[in-house]
Amino acid sequence: MTQPLWAQPIESLAPRLKTGTLSPVALTQACLDRIAQVDGKLQSFIHVSATALDQARTAEREIKAGNWRGPLHGIPVGVKDNYLTRDMPTTAGTVAPDISFPLRDSAAAARLRRAGAVLIGKTRTHEFAWGNVTPPVHNPWDLSRVPSGSSGGSGAALAAGLCTAALGSDTGGSIRMPASVTNTVGLKATFGRVSRDGVVPHSWSLDHAGPLTRTVADAAHMLNVLAGYDAADPACQAQPTPDYTKALRKPIKGLRLGVCRNHFFERNQPDVERAVEQAISDLAAQGASVHEFKVPLLEYGLGAIFAIELASSTAYHDVSLRAGRTPHYQPDVRSLVEIGRFVTGPDYLKAEQYRAVLMEEFRKAFDNVDVILGPTTPVTAWKIGEWIVDVGGKQESVLAASWRFTYPYNLTGLPAISVPCGFDRAGLPIGLQIAARPFDEMTLLRVAHAYERTHEWKDRLPNI
Amino acid sequence: MRGISPPFLHVPATKSTSMSIPPDPYRDILGIDFTPERLEENLAAFDDIRREIEKLRRLDLTDVHPAIVFEPTAPYRKGGGK
Numbered sequence: 338m339t340q341p342l343w344a345q346p347i348e349s350l351a352p353r354l355k356t357g358t359l360s361p362v363a364l365t366q367a368c369l370d371r372i373a374q375v376d377g378k379l380q381s382f383i384h385v386s387a388t389a390l391d392q393a394r395t396a397e398r399e400i401k402a403g404n405w406r407g408p409l410h411g412i413p414v415g416v417k418d419n420y421l422t423r424d425m426p427t428t429a430g431t432v433a434p435d436i437s438f439p440l441r442d443s444a445a446a447a448r449l450r451r452a453g454a455v456l457i458g459k460t461r462t463h464e465f466a467w468g469n470v471t472p473p474v475h476n477p478w479d480l481s482r483v484p485s486g487s488s489g490g491s492g493a494a495l496a497a498g499l500c501t502a503a504l505g506s507d508t509g510g511s512i513r514m515p516a517s518v519t520n521t522v523g524l525k526a527t528f529g530r531v532s533r534d535g536v537v538p539h540s541w542s543l544d545h546a547g548p549l550t551r552t553v554a555d556a557a558h559m560l561n562v563l564a565g566y567d568a569a570d571p572a573c574q575a576q577p578t579p580d581y582t583k584a585l586r587k588p589i590k591g592l593r594l595g596v597c598r599n600h601f602f603e604r605n606q607p608d609v610e611r612a613v614e615q616a617i618s619d620l621a622a623q624g625a626s627v628h629e630f631k632v633p634l635l636e637y638g639l640g641a642i643f644a645i646e647l648a649s650s651t652a653y654h655d656v657s658l659r660a661g662r663t664p665h666y667q668p669d670v671r672s673l674v675e676i677g678r679f680v681t682g683p684d685y686l687k688a689e690q691y692r693a694v695l696m697e698e699f700r701k702a703f704d705n706v707d708v709i710l711g712p713t714t715p716v717t718a719w720k721i722g723e724w725i726v727d728v729g730g731k732q733e734s735v736l737a738a739s740w741r742f743t744y745p746y747n748l749t750g751l752p753a754i755s756v757p758c759g760f761d762r763a764g765l766p767i768g769l770q771i772a773a774r775p776f777d778e779m780t781l782l783r784v785a786h787a788y789e790r791t792h793e794w795k796d797r798l799p800n801i
Numbered sequence: 802m803r804g805i806s807p808p809f810l811h812v813p814a815t816k817s818t819s820m821s822i823p824p825d826p827y828r829d830i831l832g833i834d835f836t837p838e839r840l841e842e843n844l845a846a847f848d849d850i851r852r853e854i855e856k857l858r859r860l861d862l863t864d865v866h867p868a869i870v871f872e873p874t875a876p877y878r879k880g881g882g883k
Binding site for chain 2: 542568571636637639640641643644647672675676678679680684686687688689690691692693694696734736737
């Protein structure tokens with residue numbers, strides 16, 4: 338059965354948009370109708386573009402005139418509300434007084450516009466992209482549960498068919514965690530691969546910009562547009578930008594799959610562990626070999642990322658802190674911004690020293706493997722308002738558990754992707770995380786696609 | 802080394818009386834100016850994180866250069882990929 342327009346991926350829409358058998362206006366209207374129909378329940382958009390249909394009409398005219406710009410031409414994309422946009426307000430999720438952001442395009446928004454995408458609206462972020470939830474957004478797979486965060490608006494909107502792709506940002510897992518709990522694909526490319534110019538900073542050396550998509554092929558299409566050097570982002574690197582879609586459909590026979598048995602497999606919900614072990618077996622069955630290893634140093638990672646993230650975020654918010662604006666922040670964000678003051682200079686630099694050693698440990702691991710596989714999150718979507726979760730029989734704070742497997746790749750800057758790999762017995766999505774060497778997104782996408790094309794998880798839709 | 806000490810290293814004579822009042826470690830040293838109640842709440846919220854940072858402090862990383870590179874040519878980079 339053909340899926341409705343709003344549920345289809347870029348890879349199936351783009352050829353029809355190119356040939357004119359599908360109108361960008363019809364596609365955009367389908368998403369706008371879907372927003373009108375279900376976003377009252379989801380709350381995933383904070384702003385819907387007043388010009389979305391105009392953008393779609395422009396795309397239609399250009400395509401009809403023979404000026405097809407590429408696979409994103411006429412595709413409705415949701416933009417996380419911490420990316421600056423010239424025609425839509427940016428709030429970064431805050432209502433605190435005397436904080437405003439300019440009306441100009443971030444590098445990512447500008448690249449998407451040049452590719453002909455329709456920027457359909459701004460998706461909700463948790464305030465200043467902090468945290469692992471995105472209030473007031475609900476998860477379309479179970480409205481009583483969180484879509485995780487901080488790109489939870491993008492995850493929820495995409496999963497429910499309110500846009501065809503979305504932008505997220507990822508400081509400790511904020512693209513991959515929402516992707517994992519909403520049955521979508523989330524790609525955090527290598528630090529320096531995608532410009533963060535015009536993305537409201539959270540923690541300068543941890544922040545990544547990137548896409549959430551329905552499929553791995555769609556992630557490759559988005560990365561083709563987003564990747565590239567930008568002098569306006571001091572971390573951006575002038576590395577070659579291949580055509581990432583060429584990574585797709587390549588066999589993985591002979592590739593070496595790494596499985597880091599400590600940290601990533603020490604405590605998971607049983608259904609998560611089962612699904613991920615099955616995914617590893619399924620990939621091995623395609624002719625890849627599995628190599629297990631350990632990185633004992635990961636035991637110190639949580640302290641390191643907290644030291645860096647808290648100190649950086651507090652430095653960014655220092656003026657607001659001194660001006661007495663933080664009491665207007667959401668309570669959890671206020672606490673995190675304020676307690677960053679307790680992190681000392683030596684703590685911060687010790688964390689950066691640790692980071693150098695951790696990067697070296699992963700480099701050694703990549704001497705023997707081509708990718709590293711594991712769960713994206715140890716838990717599936719938790720209930721809204723729940724701060725303690727059961728993880729493998731142990732009661733654990735959401736703050737500690739949720740990002741345990743994603744933050745190592747922010748500390749190391751390695752590319753990582755979350756791909757749907759099943760559902761738990763409550764019908765909630767589970768994500769498989771794949772990481773690769775720096776700037777080796779090709780291998781990352783190759784393995785992710787090899788898994789995705791032999792499973793049907795991506796075709797399941799939430800009943801909303 | 803005479804003549805190069807920056808002014809902030811010289812303690813003005815008028816400050817000498819302040820020596821009788823020890824500086825508040827939170828307010829005067831760390832620049833934290835929360836109410837006592839808010840300070841207590843934040844210290845409680847920081848407790849689990851503090852334990853993790855304490856673990857990190859126990860590592861001997863003396864010979865490791867931090868993962869930070871000072872790059873003096875950054876302001877001179879031109880062009881871009883926007």
